Amino acid sequence: MRNVLLSGLRTRRRRLFGTFLAVLLGVAFLAATLTMTATMTSAIDGFFGEANAGTDVVVRSSTALADGPNAARPPLAGSVLDTVLGVPGVEAAAPVVEGFGQLLGRDGNAIAVNGPRRASSWVADPALNPWKVSQGAAPIAAGDVVVDRAAAKIGDLHVGDRTTLLTPAPEPVRVVGIVTFGDADAFGGTSYVGLTPADARTFLAGGRDQLTSIQVRGTGADLAGKIGAVLPPGVQAITGAAATDETTAAVNDGFLSALRALLGAFAGIALLVAVLSIHNTFAILVAQRTRETALLRAVGAGRGQVLAGVVAEALVIGVVATAAGIAAGYGLAALLKVVFGALGFAAPVDGLVFPLSTIAICVPVGVLATVLAAIGPALRASRVAPLEALRGAAAERVGISRVRVGVGVVLGAAGAPAVVLGSAVVAVGAGAVLVVAGVLALAPLLVRPLSRLPLRGVTAGLALRNARRNPRRTAGSAAALLLGVGIVTLFTVAAGSLKAASATDVETTFRGDFAVTSGARFGNGSLPADLAPALARLPQVETVAAVGGGQAVVDGSGTSVSAADPASLARVLALPDASGAALSSLRPGRIAVADDSGHALGDRVRVRYPDGSVATDEVVAVYGRSQLVEPVLMSAQEWAPHATQALASAVYVELADGVPAADGRDAIVAAARAYGNPTVSDAGELAGLGAEAIGQLLNLVYVLLAIAVVTALLGIANTLSLGVHERTRELGLVRAVGATRRQVRAMVWWESVLIALFSTVVGAALGTALGWALIRITDTGFSMPIVPIVPLVVIVLGGALAGLLAGARPTRTAAGLDVLRAIAAD
Template sequence: MMTKITLRGLWAHKRRLVGSFLAVFLGVAFLCGTLVLSDTLSASIDRFFTQAYASTDVVVRNATSATADSGTPRGMIPSSVLGQVRQVSGVANAEPVIQGAGSVLGKDGKQVDIQGPRISGNWVGDPALNPYRIAEGRAPQGANEVVINRGLAKSGSLKIGDRTAVFTPERVDVTIVGISTFGSQDAFGGTSFTAFSTEAAQRYIAKSPDRVTSVAIRAQSGVSQDELVKRVRAAGLPQSVEAITGKSVAEENVSVLSDGFLALFRTFLLVFAAVALLVGAFSINNTFSIIIAQRTREWAMLRAIGASRRQILTSVAMEATAIGVVGSVVGLLGGVGVAAALKGVFAGFGLGLPAGGIVFTATAAIVSLIVGIVVTVLSCLVPAVRASRVPPLAALRDVEVEPRTASRRRVIIGAVLAVLGVGSALVSTFIDGNAAMTPAAVGAVVTIAAMIVLGPAVARPAAMALGSPAARLRGVAGVLARQNAARSPRRTSGAATALMIGVGVVTLLTVISASLKSSYADQAGKAFAGDLSIGTGQTSTHSGFSGQLSADVAKLPQVADAAGLGNGTVLLDGAKQTVTTTDPARLDGVLHLDTTAGTLANLGNDQIAVDKKTADDKNWRAGSQVTLRFPDGVTQRFGIGAIYKPSQVAGSVVISQAAVVPHDPQALDTKVLVKLKDGTDLASAKAAIKPVAARYGASDIQDRDQFIKAQSSSMDALLGVVYVMLALAIVIALLGIANTLSLSVYERTRELGLLRAVGTTRSQIRSMIRWESVIVSVFGTIGGLVLGLFLGWALVHAVAQGGTGTGTFSVPAPQLIIIAVVGAIAGVLAAIRPTRRATRLNVLDAIVA
């Protein structure tokens, strides 16, 4: 019997449950889309690397791994290894593989903007050992002939027969004789690949005929990979060289990307899915609370004729489960569309790997279904328990379905949580080092909980205060809107909380971004002692140019000094470490680093400089000895020659480029900082530098202000993506507000009819509901702004306490004003459907409802 009543109740109130259904649908669709996209990229990565090493049975390479970046080749090995392995029994063929950096000029004369690694190498003649295929033209033969992948050709508007240049990093003028594909794909992800002949690759990339990057081996029929590896290892390879199966190399590369890029990417998306589900949970909870409150007499009547509390509770749970199941199932279909849309967006930004199609796994479906249903049921649990407690006598009289003030227990609990949350955040300000992050994070979580608990307690006074302008400016309609928002504090708080969380996250990220940008700009402004900066103008971290550029620029009559800055990777006391390479003697003329010990100007080729945070973490001081292992496997002892305060420009470790070049024949500079002579005109200096920079593929010349701004602009694109993703949470919150108002209109049908009967116009009714929506939205928006600002302050301060030097708290007033205005506009948009319903009520029918 109760099952029939539940099903009929669902059908009878289906219009009221639309908002909850949409909240479940959107939340599950985003979660499912995230999981599907992650599975799609994971399958794509696995497929690509499996394809790349499908017929490669053994790889002989350098044993040292100094980087976790799969796009960066390992150090070189002696080319004599090739002759050794070709003599091993069971080897059908062995081919030298040479890989390194290589940027190509496009049709416009600038380096082609590629988001991923810019790889150049040799064309491997054995098709079984080469994942690339000639799609047009032929393989390179002459010293200045190249094959480029189709993705690079499209991005640079290049075709067969075109003359261009490749920077390895020295400029090499070449002719394109072929276009290749990676299997059937235009490129491997966002990478570019430029292939020379083997002899040319040794000349331009390895810089010596005695070095290769690796050797790829194909086994004879009947010889397994494991068996061949044993035989190759027994051939007397140098100690710095290792042999590994092709299968292991593929798995290793898959693991690197899965544990690195893909893990961060998945976490990035799951955070926003969690925010969307949390916002949806509040919307669902508020919707069910209102519906159950409106059905108080119905539940009480059922209790009066014999229904038990358990049956009432079960009935509400069944309704919630039904909504969760339907919304989640439909959300799975929506998730496929979300995954396809996200895939297109990220591919458009060059941030994702291309995939043959969407991969929809059973795991993604099951997880999404379970999460969607569980979140829905849990969101309805409190209203369900409340409904089961309705006494039978409530059916015999009118009762107030919702208390007008928050319970004393709620106020006490909320106050305790607020004290603990704020106190924990304040405690973090007295803690030095990375330990400050823990109390800051705890304070953030507890503060959010406090605001949720205290919501109903502050909703009434907040609504009265925020509704004052409406009451003064809109007359009776404004007064009624203010009273309506204030008389149901739990309802107002429930609708506003969903928006508060969405706005709070947006504000938090905006504050953190503004603080980091301000800190970076401040650091760059204080540190940069030069007048100009030369770069490639590319966003990829794999772009750069020859270190000779800084020397040539320094010779110009307008230039007082110039220093190049590059980066590399080493094993520093056994740990992978990115280092900044430069000429320390020249660096002091263009970059002021606040040293606390030693001096950079006198940094020797057997010394490194480290920032204070790194020194403190490792208990190093000036004169301490450390061990560096370079990518080519050479180990060397270095002394700590200087310690400086953290600098975003210089990085954590500075080393002389002269110390790195012997171990990395392609050492790149990513920028050149230039100090002009006194009285030199900036425009004339740029004009003199431009042709020199162009010879090295550097086309971006920035003045001081542009350079400082560029140091913090890298976060703008990511923040834009974040705003787009968080828009979904805001949409769900608006649906919750609209649903609350719609249910409120339904509940106040008789009241609205009486208002119309005594002369209230349709326009006044519309104004009343619209202003009520604005009050709720502004309440949620202000709460989100306060929450985001506080959490932003705590987290930024914790970062500063960690010693990174990037913790300058900044309040981005223009952006916060925009967020506040958008919140108010959102209230107007959320009121569109409820106002339409309210103004269409028939007066007589409404009075007798």
């Protein structure tokens, strides 16, 4: 049997190549996923480890205003520094004042990065400062700044240049140095500006004698404990190692956990599509080798030997393809990193980390997936009777078994109620899996309507009959692409609904004419407090409402807070489903909350502000969640005394009566130019900003699904190629009775298109239904999904085009058959 196996692999290597590619691509995606997450984990551990490498103790407030890494904390009194310096064993203590700071580039625009824009006092002690001066010098005089090399490149800034620093108020500064974070150009995706301690206190702390933290270098056992013993209440001392572990753990549990889940889900999809393609290929091969298998049985081979032979064949393919897939995964990880960056999700790392655990995971997964996919066909091969050797041709079962139909009906019936009625993500997800499994089981029944397609022409009719003649094979060929298209459609429908929900939210909430936004993805914005008064002075403007805020602790939970002038805000925003007092009546001691915040009208809540002070407020209004305000809304009069920097995320503008929109926009743009050219949007454009972020994420999903779709197309091409080989004599006879090469090519091409269209139409219908279920439980306000017609038409047409591409090689093979040899083929 070993010689038979090796001989079979040699003679059927071309027919098995599609299976090899399917395994390779599935394993490559898994390897790329593991490589990407390992790289990100290593980079983040390295970044935060280097940040605190020379720091023995960090002194900070014990209260975090939010969950997650580097959460904002109330400031420390400047006097704490003297207390720390008086502790035995402290050799150096560097006061740190941090806040928002963003430089303008040479073109006058704010330098945009993917992460937070940080400004900080420059730490003179090199052991406590992870930033190193690579060009120029450290800041020593008023107005001196240093900037990280990555931001300097983006803004085309050089040593000696004069520019403006937004803190967020614009301040004239001079770049005296370019710095690096160790050997890296920046700290991940953030930007960094270093100031003199005096400037940092003035610009970032509002002139107050307050510190963000204190970095300590010293000697002696339990230095953190000694420092903590003399600190005032509400201030803590932790070791530098503990601070690093705390931050990296938060990143691992948050961002990296989500990244692993996202990439892992798509790696699983790619592997599932590969398994479907492998199973279909082996099913066809086993059917084609029925006579060969029967001859083996006739000469003494047992059922176990036949079963072992097919499994061994799958095992060999799985091992070789998995090894190739692991190697390809490294290259795919590098490609994904580049694509992520092009789509706005740049990974803040250089190079790739390829751990041995990648091999340890990929090898068993790839090999096991291949073998499991071949088990069913292997069992069928082992049941071939020796008398099958007397048949003149391979006999493949083309009917649909009652067991398969019953299983499909049961799975679909079990999953449909959860999809339609479920209220939890887990329940709907489990139901969706059952429904998809049921559709795949019943797919051969869905092939039969192909006979009713109004196709004209001899070649199209023959292709239609070939597809209908063996519905099991047609459905098997279509399964992988059906699954891929279904998932693409699901995300397309979900994204379309979310975009519509976002646009509807803005359109129903925003009553002004223009919005000035900072474009900040992180933090609480970068618009200065004096921008709103500057716009209010314009003769074209009637009302201006600046929405700022930050982080606070409300009843023990960190949350985001919006702050604005209530009377002005009420003129430009109409928050949905508002109840209780009018928003214009908010004042110190009276706040409004979103209806999903966990608070109700009349509740009295304890609020800890960013400066550490505490007050008790009454909830006097409740509103529906809106993307234009945070879950807690209070008056700017209450918030301002507690904020170290007057940050605004948006300024909403209502034009005076009779002012043309074009004139109003021009005036606003001109007035805002000095503040880094923030984005000025009308109501429609503002509604599109949220949709843009969703579209960006959808593009990322499409990229991740591309591997699964390519694998599915390879499965179609492989099935058609095997079908052409099986029908060699049939095609020869078709040529003998007058069919031209072109007609044979067209017939096979039509088969490919029919399979692709079947996959696309059924997948699109399935994806739309599941997309509706997903949108229904996310509470977007839509009872039915928003079906984006243009993208779905593109998906269907793309399916047809994919069929043409998948059929390119099989059509050439079919058209190139020699007539006489084909007729003589067995």
